[in-house]
Amino acid sequence: NAGVTQTPKFRILKIGQSMTLQCAQDMNHNYMYWYRQDPGMGLKLIYYSVGAGITDKGEVPNGYNVSRSTTEDFPLRLELAAPSQTSVYFCASSYPPSGGPNTEAFFGQGTRLTVV
Amino acid sequence: GENVEQHPSTLSVQEGDSAVIKCTYSDSASNYFPWYKQELGKGPQLIIDIRSNVGEKKDQRIAVTLNKTAKHFSLHITETQPEDSAVYFCAASPHGAPLVFGKGTRLSVIA
Numbered sequence: 295n296a297g298v299t300q301t302p303k304f305r306i307l308k309i310g311q312s313m314t315l316q317c318a319q320d321m322n323h324n325y326m327y328w329y330r331q332d333p334g335m336g337l338k339l340i341y342y343s344v345g346a347g348i349t350d351k352g353e354v355p356n357g358y359n360v361s362r363s364t365t366e367d368f369p370l371r372l373e374l375a376a377p378s379q380t381s382v383y384f385c386a387s388s389y390p391p392s393g394g395p396n397t398e399a400f401f402g403q404g405t406r407l408t409v410v
Numbered sequence: 411g412e413n414v415e416q417h418p419s420t421l422s423v424q425e426g427d428s429a430v431i432k433c434t435y436s437d438s439a440s441n442y443f444p445w446y447k448q449e450l451g452k453g454p455q456l457i458i459d460i461r462s463n464v465g466e467k468k469d470q471r472i473a474v475t476l477n478k479t480a481k482h483f484s485l486h487i488t489e490t491q492p493e494d495s496a497v498y499f500c501a502a503s504p505h506g507a508p509l510v511f512g513k514g515t516r517l518s519v520i521a
Contacts, residue, residue: 298453327508334419336499336513337454352508353411384453397442399509401453 296320300385300402307375307409315370315405317385325388326368327399328352328360330381337384343368375409382406412437414502416512423490424520431515433500434482440502443476443483444509448497457498458485490519 301316319326324345329337329352339352343362357379359371368387372379388399413436423429435443441462446454460467460474460483467474471490476483487494497516501509 325508329511334513336416336511339508339510342508386453397503398444398456398459401446401455403451403453 298385298387298400298402300383300405302405303403304406305408307372307407309375309377309409311375312371312373313375313407315372315383315385315407317368317370317402318366319368319385319387319400320366321387321389321400322365323387323389323400324365326362327386327388328358328368328370329384329386330354331384331404332381340370340383372407377409380407380409412440412502412504412507412510414500414510414512416500416515418515419513420516420518422518422520425490425492427490429485429487429490429494429517429519431485431498431500431517432482433484433502433512434480435502435510436481437502437504438478438481439504441505442503443474444501444503445472445474445485446499446501446511448499448514450496454499487517490517492519492521495519 298319327342328340338354341360343349383405386399386401416433444459447457448454471488473486497514500512
């Protein structure tokens with residue numbers, strides 16, 4: 295059982311370049327999330343989705359875009375990479391949302407992104 | 411919105427001793443409080459959670475307590491072992507909203 299799969303695991307970008315971080319889950323979860331993790335700062339929510347075709351901003355959405363065309367996939371797009379976007383990015387999924395039964399959020403292994 | 415504070419940021423204990431990590435939250439509507447463990451190079455993994463209708467929950471050496479009046483909850487690890495060394499995150503969620511995380515506690519268990 296693969297769970298939540300993120301690709302790539304590592305990436306170095308130059309300032310101004312763009313890239314897409316891929317996230318796929320095989321648990322048929324409705325809810326998916328993107329967090330970024332900076333040293334000593336915990337995990338901050340970038341975007342989330344409650345189902346295919348529905349996305350919403352989190353705490354730190356600036357500089358990112360997302361789409362959710364299928365239940366399984368939730369890619370995160372960086373259009374103009376900036377040094378401030380150097381971070382570790384985690385994708386997660388859950389069903390149903392936190393607060394209800396069976397609400398564990400499953401995380402991927404992360405993507406370490408460096409912008410130089 | 412919800413704000414979660416976590417203390418301490420680092421914690422060192424001798425093997426076999428207990429470890430306690432504390433969190434406070436701001437939104438009285440929060441009703442779900444999970445704890446995640448993150449090992450080096452991996453994603454966070456749920457170790458225990460508690461809901462607002464319960465004051466305490468235990469799973470072997472791990473326990474969590476919740477005080478809704480004071481808006482704080484704590485993780486207790488007894489008989490610590492070297493494999494407990496990791497970063498621990500608390501989180502809170504008000505009624506289906508995405509999890510809001512604390513800043514994490516780096517626990518080191520010294521053999």
